Amino acid sequence: MNLQELVRPNIWSLKPYSSARDEFKGEASVYLDANENPYNAPYNRYPDPLQWVVKEQIEKVKGVSRENILLGNGSDEPIDLVFRAFCEPGVENVVAIDPTYGMYQVCADINNIEYRKVRLTEDFQLDVDALMKAVDAKTKIIFLCSPNNPTGNAFPKEEIIRVLNGFGGIVIVDEAYIDFSDKGTFLSDLDNFPNLIVLQTFSKAWGSAAIRLGMAFASKEIISVLNKIKYPYNVNQLTQEQALKVLANADQVKDWVNVLLNERQNLVEQLNQLPYVQKIYPTDANFVLVKVGDANGIYNKLVEQGIIVRNRHSVTLCEGCLRITVGTPEENKTLLDAMKAI
Numbered sequence: 001m002n003l004q005e006l007v008r009p010n011i012w013s014l015k016p017y018s019s020a021r022d023e024f025k026g027e028a029s030v031y032l033d034a035n036e037n038p039y040n041a042p043y044n045r046y047p048d049p050l051q052w053v054v055k056e057q058i059e060k061v062k063g064v065s066r067e068n069i070l071l072g073n074g075s076d077e078p079i080d081l082v083f084r085a086f087c088e089p090g091v092e093n094v095v096a097i098d099p100t101y102g103m104y105q106v107c108a109d110i111n112n113i114e115y116r117k118v119r120l121t122e123d124f125q126l127d128v129d130a131l132m133k134a135v136d137a138k139t140k141i142i143f144l145c146s147p148n149n150p151t152g153n154a155f156p157k158e159e160i161i162r163v164l165n166g167f168g169g170i171v172i173v174d175e176a177y178i179d180f181s182d183k184g185t186f187l188s189d190l191d192n193f194p195n196l197i198v199l200q201t202f203s204k205a206w207g208s209a210a211i212r213l214g215m216a217f218a219s220k221e222i223i224s225v226l227n228k229i230k231y232p233y234n235v236n237q238l239t240q241e242q243a244l245k246v247l248a249n250a251d252q253v254k255d256w257v258n259v260l261l262n263e264r265q266n267l268v269e270q271l272n273q274l275p276y277v278q279k280i281y282p283t284d285a286n287f288v289l290v291k292v293g294d295a296n297g298i299y300n301k302l303v304e305q306g307i308i309v310r311n312r313h314s315v316t317l318c319e320g321c322l323r324i325t326v327g328t329p330e331e332n333k334t335l336l337d338a339m340k341a342i
């Protein structure tokens with residue numbers, strides 16, 4: 001793979017903004033270089049543009065070197081960055097599975113990049129041949145999401161590897177739900193696939209959706225390109241501090257995941273008892289996709305009880321389906337009681 005051929009020429013030759021924090025690195029006693037207010041410490045100072053202290057901790061937890069990590073304002077930021085790095089507006093295209101996470105298409109549309117959807121099979125598996133058929137000389141990125149949203153299933157690793165080997169452009173594997181899956185992350189495969197970008201997030205298992213922190217893992221060369229185009233201080237100091245707190249509590253996260261996996265199992269068993277539940281799709285995530293037939297009717301009845309699930313009735317291959325997030329034992333019981341009464 002030749003990265004220069006994949007990156008837009010204007011991005012490849014871009015001279016990035018150089019901040020005060022880029023030009024002087026290290027410790028000093030008097031900082032008069034960034035036009036900051038000397039009062040109101042510590043929030044008067046610009047944060048580290050490359051968030052090295054946070055990345056050092058992520059390196060320990062994830063086993064990926066800090067130079068292979070980009071942090072963003074949620075995963076949404078790296079999703080947008082890859083369009084801007086690799087895809088020429090009005091000219092080039094990306095290929096993605098359908099159904100999947102809605103932000104890929106929104107970012108494609110914002111950037112005026114053609115978005116080619118390739119249906120999953122009826123049981124939500126990858127159709128690798130159809131994906132490859134949708135690729136042409138102008139295809140820069142393939143988006144995969146595993147475990148997939150809203151279907152919940154993770155794809156077999158061999159199938160994703162077929163895509164990584166068969167496509168000369170960038171392959172994104174969005175692993176937002178990987179902590180709930182036993183199918184295995186691609187983080188340990190970064191060295192084998194120079195075209196791979198893995199996305200993870202603090203928003204799901206890490207219980208930190210409010211701080212807006214997403215992670216992209218890729219080769220040093222890809223990370224350098226994305227670093228050039230991100231806003232200089234894209235992850236604020238409050239977020240960095242809170243991320244360090246949650247990273248120091250990795251055991252707590254494991255406990256949460258275990259509770260949620262037990263609850264998921266229980267939820268599936270209980271939902272299966274309901275007469276109007278036609279199908280519960282296998283899930284590797286912290287949610288279940290449930291085919292109930294009259295999704296709109298059941299959705300509305302739950303709303304009347306103050307219980308909000310996601311109605312996926314109008315999504316490709318998800319007709320009649322609700323997507324239900326696994327909550328606390330109490331929340332799940334409230335949901336099940338309400339559904340039993342319908």
Ligand SMILES: *Cc1c(COP(=O)(O)O)cnc(C)c1O
Nearest residue numbers: 074075076101149176201203214
């Ligand atoms: C929830 C989710 C994310 C997380 O997005 P953030 O911007 O990090 O909150 C990413 N990808 C998928 C598929 C998701 O469902």
